Amino acid sequence: MVLEEQSGPAARTHFATADRATPEELRREAEACLGHPVAGFLMQALDGLVLILDVHRQVLATNERVLQVVDGTPDATLGRRPGEVFGCIHVPDSPSGCGTNHACAHCGAVLAVLEAQRTNEPVHSECLLTLRNGEHTESVEFEIVASPLTVGPHQFIAVVLHDLSAVKRRDALERLFYHDVANLMQGIRGWADLLASGVSTSRDTAQKLAHLTDLLDRELKSHHALAQAEHGELKPRVRAVLPLEILVDVGDLLSRHALARDRDVEIRPAPEATIHTDPELLSRVVLNMAVNAVEASFMGETITLSAQFEGPDIRFQVHNPGEISEEIRTRIFQRSFSTKGTAGRGLGTYAMKLFGEKVLRGKVGFDTGPGGTTFWILIAR
Incomplete structure (x- = not known):
């Protein structure tokens, strides 16, 4: 296990519980998880990033896609929590790791897992995460399904994540583009109508049109630059x-x-x-x-x-x-x-x-x- 056990008086939190399983408990739970046919089926058959967590929200097993994304091994992920596996920026400032920061109260992933534990029912949600990637950060949007999973005497949570970042990014850029350009076009059309109707032929009207046209040009360049920056091409x-x-x-x-x-x-x-x-x-x-x-x-x-x-x-x-x-x-x-x-x-x-x-x-x-x-x-x- 990579993370040290954190339990008892030293385990502090600003939101979810901070306690962790002992190394021996983790070993027994991981063996039970990996040896169960349903858990094995989930790991192999489900599309997306699959993690199975214990009651302390610690990872017992993941599918191969998770290991590829984080460039890790099963031993390296065992005992960690999801935010620690993927590199959430709030983990270093958390008193006892993932789930224990003030920010975790607004994390869709933590909330989904806690709700699934509370209701013993599957929970469908979305989460916005900011992850550390070397010296820089990146925003990702996940669709998350957290489902209770009973394996003998153990109560686990199966978490499936689908990366919606590309779809969300495209939708957001398109809506923002149409919103900003439509506002500017409305202004340009209004002043142009004044000129066309002969109501106004003043220099001020021409300057207004020039300013709005300049702003439109800036907006078009700005949105193009944003799309380029997202793909690392700017x-x-x-x-x-x-x-x-x-x-x-x-x-x-x-x-x-x-x-x-x-x-x-x-x-x-x-x-x-x-x-x-x-x-x-x-x-x-x-x-x-x-x-x-x-x-x-x-x-x-x-x-x-x-x-x-x-x-x-x-x-x-x-x-x-x-x-x-x-x-x-x-x-x-x-x-x-x-x-x-x-x-x-x-x-x-x-x-x-x-x-x-x-x-x-x-x-x-x-x-x-x-x-x-x-x-x-x-x-x-």
Whole structure:
């Protein structure tokens, strides 16, 4: 067994039980599981990723597909919990491993297993997971079925996972694309109708159309870049740029956001030191932070854009007075998660991570508390 036994007073948790089976108990349960014909059938016949767990949510056996995905062996997975097998980012900060973090209270996988144990009935659900892959993270969406399985005196849970990431990603991108483009086209059509009817021929109308057309062009490029980044095909176009140029560009784009008209946007002085990065991608990251700040703030509040040195690097920041709730904090960068409850949304914060870390090789994060929320990206000069 890879993990040490954790039980008794030392086993701590913020959600699910922390106790684990002893090595001897695990050995007996694994032998019972692997020797049972039903369990063997499940391991061989079911499509997807199959894991059989004991009452402590520890892995007793997996099918070959799981071992291929995690590049592991049966001995390496024995005794681990699902989040530990797949590399959930919350495991290192959990007091007693998978299931014991505050974030686990919102994990579809943990909830499904616990519900199957409670009701002794199969549970169908979905879960969004953020997994560590080397130095970077990736979001995955699973369909999960957790089913009780009785083997002699033992009560197990058979878990079957189907990766829906490709389908969810495509659906989310399509819905987001049509939503954003339709909004811009509506604005363009309105101003174009004014010109066609002869009601307005002013220079202001022409400028409005030019601005909307520019935004449409940016949206088309942004969605294309997002799709490329998802497949690892987006290459940054690096050049020298001043941090203030990024902040001014973001401030200009933000001023065209409907909600921004009722908020004060402050651009603070920035270091006069050039950085070498892709300014268009960096602007998209900071703009997503700014739009998120605007949507999370109230009329009359101030959104602050700033940049400052952090050691040899530059840290771009967007601050708003609101605080992110505990429930949302752990899921803020997951693809398809949205506080707005709108289908196809929830890619703004995810795109910050995707562009900022996977493409620009920076570090993206946020700090939140009573003093407000600051999203930031740290970029090497």
